[in-house]
Amino acid sequence: MLCRTLCALAVTVLAALTAIPVAAQNLFEPVILVNEQAVTRYELQQRARMLTLFRAPGDPNRLAREQLIEERIKLDAARISGIVLDDDAVRAGMEEFAGRANMSGEQFVQALAGEGVSESTFREFVRAGITWREVTRARFASRVSVSDSDLERATLALTGGSSVRVLLSEIILPVNSLEDAEEKQALAAGIAESTSESEFAAAARRHSAAPSAAQGGRMNWVQLSDLPPGLRQVILTLGPGEVSDPLPIDGALALFYLRDIEETSVATPEYSAIEYAAYYIPGGRSAQALQRAAQVRAQVDVCDDLYGVALGQPPEVLERGSKAPEEIPADIAAELARLDPGESSANITRANGQTLVFLMLCGRSPKLDGEQPTVEDLSNFIRNQRIESFANSYLEQLRAEARIVEK
Structure with missing residues (x-):
């Protein structure tokens, strides 16, 4: 009798002891291998939870899987290039990201923790983004050049040495909270990939908070010199049919589609x-x-x-x-x-x-004696826009070459 009782107790204890490690092992086991780099079940769950809090559009589980695969590819490219970020750079990136929601880095981390998302999940998300930026700068900066004609055209337009007017379409996406910020950033990133005016117009009618939404975001002709200085520089990097990157404005994100541009030798005032x-x-x-x-x-x-x-x-x-x-x-x-x-x-x-x-x-x-923008600042801005175009093509190539195994 005693033997049977002890045997039963031993079986019960053994089952209890083995059940916990198995659960933990399942949580941290690799579920995806990207160029031999593992993505664990825990990472997928954490990223999906974070994306849910950000109210990112689409299925958070699918989006988490896609993001983590892409980040492994980016980090693998950084490893091959010998690029490693120090902790100070990552902390600065976390502060900058949190600032978009009008929070400090510490406040942002605490807000995530209160919803079950660890600091390390947020940190690695930021680390991947900043690392990729360094990779693309190192790889493409030397290949990108800004010609004298590029600078001359931009400088003339910005200083009133010529008259430039632009025909734009706009989309304004209000950002009302922390949860709203990432959702709108993801939405804006998708809109920025628009390849036609009709596609941009459809997005404007569906998402834009601007009064022009009913007209597909279409604005009338406007003098470039009348636009805010920062927006002028953005517009000057676009060609007709191109969309700007999302631009943060007061409580919103803005995107602009350049429909047409005209330039004359008649100066407009600053x-x-x-x-x-x-x-x-x-x-x-x-x-x-x-x-x-x-x-x-x-x-x-x-x-x-x-x-x-x-x-x-x-x-x-x-x-x-x-x-x-x-x-x-x-x-x-x-x-x-x-x-x-x-x-x-x-x-x-x-x-x-x-x-x-x-x-x-x-x-x-x-303006009677206006200051001209520095050639260096203008050149850097145009160069960064072109580096980003190279970077997108490079990532597509890396994704096509990557060894991705899903378990």
């Missing part, structure tokens, strides 16, 4: 300051708020008229000032570029879409 007024209307883009904006538009001809509109209301409902072009928020600067003095728009919101901005251009002050 401005040292732009004066504008913003009247804030509660309700966002609700019918009531838009009706109020229409009422205001009918009451004003110049910016001074807005003081009468705001009379008796809290001072913060009306802001008016003069700023250098580079100091103006990108979305407001882009909107002002469409306006002449005395014209207004109600296309922008604040407070996560809860406040409608009635924006009015008061005037522009010409």
